[in-house]
Amino acid sequence: MDLLQYLSQxxxxxxxxxxxxxxxxxxxxxxxxxxxxxxxxxxxxTITDYKKVLKSADAQARSMLERAADTSxxxxxxxxxxxxxxxxxxxxxxxxxxxKELTTAKTLSEQSRKSYEEYLTTIATQMRSEQSKLHSLTxxxxxxxxxxxxxxxxxxSQTIEQSLDKRMQELFVKTQQEIDxxxxxxxxxxAKQVYAMVEKTYEKVLRxxxxxxxHHDLILQAFxxxxxxxxxxx
Amino acid sequence: xxxxxxxxxCSDFLKTTADVNQxxxxxxxxxxxxxxxxxxxxxxxxxxxxxxxxxxxxQLAQTHAVQIDDKxxxxxxxxxxxxxxxxxPVVEVTLAFAPxxxxxxxxxxxxxxxxxxxxLFNIKVDPSIIAGAVFxxxxxxxxxxxxxxxxxxxxxxxxx
Numbered sequence: 132m133d134l135l136q137y138l139s140q141x142x143x144x145x146x147x148x149x150x151x152x153x154x155x156x157x158x159x160x161x162x163x164x165x166x167x168x169x170x171x172x173x174x175x176x177t178i179t180d181y182k183k184v185l186k187s188a189d190a191q192a193r194s195m196l197e198r199a200a201d202t203s204x205x206x207x208x209x210x211x212x213x214x215x216x217x218x219x220x221x222x223x224x225x226x227x228x229x230x231k232e233l234t235t236a237k238t239l240s241e242q243s244r245k246s247y248e249e250y251l252t253t254i255a256t257q258m259r260s261e262q263s264k265l266h267s268l269t270x271x272x273x274x275x276x277x278x279x280x281x282x283x284x285x286x287x288s289q290t291i292e293q294s295l296d297k298r299m300q301e302l303f304v305k306t307q308q309e310i311d312x313x314x315x316x317x318x319x320x321x322a323k324q325v326y327a328m329v330e331k332t333y334e335k336v337l338r339x340x341x342x343x344x345x346h347h348d349l350i351l352q353a354f355x356x357x358x359x360x361x362x363x364x365x
Numbered sequence: 366x367x368x369x370x371x372x373x374x375c376s377d378f379l380k381t382t383a384d385v386n387q388x389x390x391x392x393x394x395x396x397x398x399x400x401x402x403x404x405x406x407x408x409x410x411x412x413x414x415x416x417x418x419x420x421x422x423x424q425l426a427q428t429h430a431v432q433i434d435d436k437x438x439x440x441x442x443x444x445x446x447x448x449x450x451x452x453x454p455v456v457e458v459t460l461a462f463a464p465x466x467x468x469x470x471x472x473x474x475x476x477x478x479x480x481x482x483x484x485l486f487n488i489k490v491d492p493s494i495i496a497g498a499v500f501x502x503x504x505x506x507x508x509x510x511x512x513x514x515x516x517x518x519x520x521x522x523x524x525x
Contacts, residue, residue: 333515337495338461341511346496347468350460353498353509354475362500362507363456363480 370449371428372483374421380469382487385450391418392450396443399436406431406439422446457487459499461510464488 341349357363378384395406395413404412406426410419426433431442458472469486476484491499494510501507 330515334493334495334512337511338492341496346462347471349496349511350468350472350498351475353500354472356509357498357500357507358479360507362502362505363476364503364505 370425370446372425372449372453373477374424375418375450376473376477376483378415378417378421379450379453379483380473380486382455382485385453385485388418388450389447392443392447396440399440399443406433406436406442453483453485455485455487457489457501459489459491459494459501459510461490461492461494461496463490 372379375388379388391414395409398404398409398413399406402409407423410422413419414422425446426439426442429442432438456476464472469488472486473484476482494508494512495515496511497509497514499506499508499510
């Protein structure tokens, strides 16, 4: 009984817990779904706002471009007009400057010419003066130099004459010696040639005229002389 | 056997280096034929060499008591004989002309008388020496030619 009672109480407890769990899960699911819906709504709102911003920005950009185009056209027109004006003014200014420069150049040229003529006149005067001085000085100096040169030349001629005499004497002695040596050498050469000719003549004549007996005698005589000179050490 | 070789018996036909070459050739031929035939040394020498040379060789073999029928001894004899011939003294003589046999004999005799030995002459001919002789012996050179004498006379004249 107790056991049955216990079991009925236990089933009731389980049922109660299960219901509690289901309620909790349902609550959680409801919460998640609500959060999801909120997020989607928020996102939709953001997209809508973004589109609005883009649209507004596009409108502003178009407006700016149109204004910029208008402004540039206006500026180009103004610039063209300004440019034409500047060109005209520049031409006029340049013409004025050129006229002024021309006048200045003419003035300066005239002044320079005058100064140069004066300068040349001064130089010519100075040169004439210097030339005159130099002429007189040169004549005096030349006279002096000629005198000195004449004196030196006279002295030098005497020295050269003496030196030449001495040199000639030396050369004469040397030449005489060379001639003597040459004579001696030539005489020796002639003597050698004569002796060579005599020798050849001797050879030719003797070779043909020596009799056989004399040859034998001379050979034996050679043997005897060689023996006397101890050539045969056998 | 080699030391006692007396080659004076060969003096009649052994006077120049040309004679030596001829004799050495003959001895080589005899030695070569020793074992090729049944002939003994004496018979081979008689067959191969001229009479004068054969006589001298036989005399030398007899003097040295060579057994002529012993081929080994004969070969040894021939070899020693060749060595003795090669070791003979040589005198190089330059003459103005090619000498005749008489003159060579006379010169050989002169050496035999004066030096009591057999000498071989290596004869050279140079007509430019005119006459006389020029010797070259054991590295010594001596000029006794007429050309040299004339040259000396010329030098004497030049110096004076």
